[in-house]
Amino acid sequence: MTQRRFPIFLLILAVAGGGIVLMGYWVDLPALVAVRNVLLRWAATLTGVAVLLGILNLLTVHWLKIIQPREGGVYSLVMLIAFVITFLVVAIDTPTGSWSVWIFRYIQLPVETSLLAILAVLLVVAVARLVVRRPDSFTLLFIGTAILFLVAATYLPRFDIPVVRSLRDWIVQVPVVAGARGLLLGIGLGVVATGLRILLGADRPYER
């Protein structure tokens, strides 16, 4: 009986909380806005705690990989050592201290930039593979448009072709904007639907 009551209590809490926050956007009642602000502050605090929980989970997973030796365990060891060093440096030097900034500027940033560079190469390979995997008109359109954009975006003074540049501008301003707006409208409707399902209690991701 208690087990049954608890989900109902969670449902009431979620629906009431969501409803108050949502109504706060339209109804300018001081009491409602105050309650809404309190709820939003709680949510921000809980989000911060969740980041800590996430880091704890990350550390636990990598610790388990080290104590149960398996392939790739050395990467987990490197990750844990890097975490401990970074944590100590930031704790002692403060997040805006010179050593903390050094770690961000000369280690984290280059590593993430390298991944971005790999991504560029990888996409070229993926597009080549796409021709083999899905040889249809959409693939050809996708590749044709990508090539057109690359050609038009490259500035070569002697090989500047006005027609290509105009074609690119037209594609960007008409079909791309229309397509992107269509997709965004669909995504927006999906977002509204997901939110309202939770507000109406049809979806209960918080219920154990």
Add this chain to the structure above:
Amino acid sequence: MNLANWLSPPVLGLALLLIYTLLFLFFRYRPIKKSQPSGLLSIRELAPLDQLIKSLGRALESGKGIHLSSGSGGVSGIRGASGLTGLMMLARIARKSAKNDKPPLATSGDGILNALAQDTLYQSYTAAGSRRNFDPSQEQVAGITPFSYAAGAMLAAADQPLEANLLAGHFGPEAALIAEAADRSAQLTIAGSDNLPAQATLLAAADEVLIGEELFAGGAYLQANPAHQASLAAQDALRWLIILLILAGFTLKLLGML
């Protein structure tokens, strides 16, 4: 008060919410004819979700797992909806593969998503009567920045034998790294995101891609509950309404009345 004030974004937003709620309630509780199949409404085929359902069957036969990556968007704000959709899909995958020796692997880039994924899996296994198969170490936070998350998810997926990877949540273009790693391990990748650059890169890198709002139809396809089918029908009706409004606005503009 002029028309522009009446049609301000807050008023339009409220109108949209009310119309959607009414449509949702209509499709959810409308009387169903006896001749109609148990699924409330007929829905068009989506190849990526068909592939997902097939791969769930193959995973059960081969004893391999399914990896669900719910992204790094958290659960709040606009980005949160795709992560919540990913969680709901995880619940259905877990329910369908509860008897599998290899439980699904769930990675996320956010603490709340991870906690909810743990709850979701526990609940699904309990409902399927296979609580002994529940393994909390199968829900991992792979990294807390987008690229560290992608790198972590690549490694987590490479660690165990998988039949398919489902990327359902908020990603940036870095999602292509996960899809590429899965491709190297000869695993099927089905991907959907609410982010347009991610959709563009995944179109090239993943085997099957959910475009636009197709990700949000996942619940209806996996038969999460009748509310998802009603929600999908309400979305479709609302889309038609928006199309009609755009056409009306275009006509009025053309006639010089707007």
